[in-house]
Amino acid sequence: MSECKVTFYPEGKSVTVEKGEDLLHAAVAARVYINSSCGGDGVCGRCRVIIKKGEVVSDPTGRLSDGEREKGYCLACRTTVKTDVDVEVPPESRLEEEQILTEEAKVSRLAGLYSRAEEIEVISEGKESLFTHSPLATKVYLELPPPTLQDNISDLERLYREIRRGGDIPIMQTGLANVKRLGHLLRESNWRVTVTLGKRNGTVEIVFVEPGDTSGKNYGVAIDVGTTTVVAQLVNLNTRQVLSTKATHNIQASYGEDVISRIIYASEKDGLERLHHAVIDCINGLISSLVQEHNLSLNDIIAVMCAGNMTMTHLLLRVDPSYLRREPYVPTANFVPVIRASEAGIKTNPRGLLSCLPGVSSYVGGDITAGTLASGLSDSEDISLLIDVGTNGEIVLGNKDWLVCCSSSAGPAFEGCGVKCGMRAVKGAIQRVEINSRYEVKYHAIGEGKPRGICGSGFIDSLSELLKAGIIDRSGRMKKGLETPRLREGEEGLEFILAWEQEAEGDHDIVVSETDIANLIRSKGAVYAGVSVLIRSMGLRFEDLKHIYIAGGFGNYLNIEKAVLIGLLPDIPRDRIHFIGNSSLTGARQAMLSYEALNKVKEIAHKMTYFELSVDPIFMDEYTAALFLPHTDMKLFPSVGEKLGL
């Protein structure tokens, strides 16, 4: 088979592929990250690229207008190469790299504008000190007494003896590789060495031994392995200081937006391999970038702690996830013993350790147990709720004595997917919306530049404002005949224009359509119904909740008042509702820094009872009842009724 060279612009990155390969796969191979919500099924229309040179074959698609086709647009996933080609990837089709946190720094100045919007980990930072400092890996500098005829125990015993002076360690392990080097090493270093000790599954391992005192160089990376975004945080394991945080899109998104499409893709030829490498590439890119920024070497990274949902954890470890989505929905492993990071392909010190936080079930993973730890929910007498509004919409209810959880399959609407102008909470995303009684719109986009789309918190604001302004009714339907050019009939029905094409970065208006609203209502309804099921199952009422912790994918800001108004959150006193940001990352860091915290996560995973909503008889009723704004039963939302004048 002949080969074709594909060059992606504006980067100019080239890759050689076989004739007949599609442009989406070629882009992944070239490390050019193209949007794709549907995983290459030709459905979402997000992977639009422009052919500048060369011959391609494109399948017919309704996702492109005639005008676009004339300009050379095609869908990367439906287009295969016939010759060498030059391809331009327009900004709206890109998965932005490492933009998320750069933008975070800018928008944080605006934090005060939003009610109860708090910076990531404001709550959890305080909790860190609750756990003893005992990281996954520690370094100890030792000055050993050289052997004499009177004190002639073996080198390894001498090392053990000195280590044990620091504390009782019943089971100590050392791999053969370390033993082989030990004799020379101890003598060459004049019996002054630094030993890295790792905590592995109830035992302590001598991870490696180095000459001299390197105990100051002891770093770890905590990672939130999200379906959409991977966030990594470089931490000094000695001082617990967070050095910096970087994020990137999970490249796996090129193979499917949500976990179900990834699980399906994993069952295809080479699918598991591709998904595994995609996420490992993301992680390696982040670690490498963190290390460079701080003038460290990969050898200084001796621990990695990952928190991810069950699918992400399976794929990270290259474990087939297919049984997660087949009844009775069983993971291959809820927990995996600590391994070497290199075993999973993660580049750190070659002997560095990797731990993945344990999960509860196929749809409640290590990100949620980490979040439960970080929220402090399981430490308190008070009954509290944790809601992670990501694609799965996981919910945890309980206190220090008991924990129940469920996954509401909310769908990715609040992460900007499955909605026309949805996008992730990165530069150009509208995250704050106000609409006045004359239907005039004020919005704020992340990065303060021109808007490109709408992110989760922007949609919550939009729904709330559209409802308050009377543009939509409580069922989410738009009221025809309003005197504003912003309401119009679009391709997929009625739509409301938040930003006109001339204000926006792309070549179209930024709109919220009736279809989008139905999608968003389904998402919020699923979350609310999940909460209701857990509360009712435990014989509780919403008033019994002392705290609601909100984590997840809205970007870093959430207008809690508006989230209650649309019925995403229950109508309880607002001071009980806390936005805790990326609690998965916080929990991972805590577990990396404290063995006590890690054991606590295991305990949380162990004692949490999972409710499978798909077979729960009352879930469907609760869900249907929640498909209104805020709810069919207004008695549940008295403050909202008042506000809407009902």
Next chain:
Amino acid sequence: MSECKVTFYPEGKSVTVEKGEDLLHAAVAARVYINSSCGGDGVCGRCRVIIKKGEVVSDPTGRLSDGEREKGYCLACRTTVKTDVDVEVPPESRLEEEQILTEEAKVSRLAGLYSRAEEIEVISEGKESLFTHSPLATKVYLELPPPTLQDNISDLERLYREIRRGGDIPIMQTGLANVKRLGHLLRESNWRVTVTLGKRNGTVEIVFVEPGDTSGKNYGVAIDVGTTTVVAQLVNLNTRQVLSTKATHNIQASYGEDVISRIIYASEKDGLERLHHAVIDCINGLISSLVQEHNLSLNDIIAVMCAGNMTMTHLLLRVDPSYLRREPYVPTANFVPVIRASEAGIKTNPRGLLSCLPGVSSYVGGDITAGTLASGLSDSEDISLLIDVGTNGEIVLGNKDWLVCCSSSAGPAFEGCGVKCGMRAVKGAIQRVEINSRYEVKYHAIGEGKPRGICGSGFIDSLSELLKAGIIDRSGRMKKGLETPRLREGEEGLEFILAWEQEAEGDHDIVVSETDIANLIRSKGAVYAGVSVLIRSMGLRFEDLKHIYIAGGFGNYLNIEKAVLIGLLPDIPRDRIHFIGNSSLTGARQAMLSYEALNKVKEIAHKMTYFELSVDPIFMDEYTAALFLPHTDMKLFPSVGEKLGL
């Protein structure tokens, strides 16, 4: 550089080597095992071969007569190849393969002839049942309940849960490789699997999981890794049945006879690598042959337990042994955690486990702790002694409360090395000698064929008989002028002919020379002096010894009466002296079959106190005093004095 083809006869095995390579290395490469006591230094003269064709360059040597040189004899270690060559390896220059045990079967019929000569492990077989049956690796067949919506724990937890029904296992570990295969495996096997559990350093590891019930196929190999001989025993781990035992010469002998010469060789370029591969090749050969004999596959071998001295253990694991012989004589590791056999290059089930028994010091290794276990010495109130008369002459004294030990550097004389007609206890070795008052000789050679040399027990008999017959005096000097043609002046001084050339297999008389006798006296003196130092250091007398256990390299028979007569063993009631054969192998098997026994060996290694004789002030006095037959102080040997009429 040009290459030459070297062919060894009578096998006809060929190997291609670089021009200039010596024949000893070429033989190792061709897997033809040639004797070499000195490790290729041209000193011992044992590696004599005959050049049949081709050109070689030989260094001058005093080890060959002119007649031999004319016949084409040369020393393999001092001869390099110039062209393709054909080389004949005469029988006396061979390391016999797997002959040791074949012969054992035959000679065992004669066991009754010798006072207290007992078959290998007669004592230890009884002890086996003292330990609970809990092998290094076990197999458990499990029928798992398939998951349901109500019972939807992960596959790995399901496996753990079922395993834990069989007993409390606090720490269980599983490698990533097993986790990756688990999901498919459990379902394809309809939830019926066999789990192999290994005991690893205080935890239990899931070694591997197989479909169906394979729990019946559970085998291990216990190995005595000796400096001279490697003995392997195939054991059914379920039934504790010994299936068979095979032995081979340690191919390392081509690089040096004793541990010191091997340690020196290991420091040369590629030396460590060569020694490591040599012993691993031996072990793999034995395992493969055991497996074939019983129609098993290597996959059925899931545990290997090795007992060897510290040098052998270091080389087996490819750990540099050089510090063992530098003051203060420190091993790199007295114990090495359980690893996979494949990590050391041993071919078994790819995930099979390897454990090496822990030693005490540089010159008291796992073979001695194994022997201590097997003898039962450390289980009794009685104070007993264990003597392993190998090259090192290790001695253990103690009871259940305390243990002391030393290594007397006896030298390899009783293993047939460093003595003119010495050989190992294989076919053709004279192992029993009687000399009457007319200086007539009766002898018995192993295998009942013609004699080729003299092994350890043959030398003990010879010394004793020569002394009783008045041919040598108590200092070991021969009495000139006796009326017998058997006493004559040889190349290296006076010598006594045990077997004439015409009775023997080779082309020379089989003799014991005055030099040999001096060597043997030094060996027995070192052992006796070591025993004395330990006894005196503990404030004891010989009468306090309730048992003396003799292990090691005499072949399988030892005339205890004669061993006392020459002063190798102290003069205590004979019923307190027991010959226990290869106690290193017995101990290894016991430790492989019982975790309790393995822990006991660790305890033995931990509590044994090592006496370094080379720096002990009284050792030299004791040694000098013991350089007589039986001793300078005849009060210590009253029964011998009586027998000799002194």
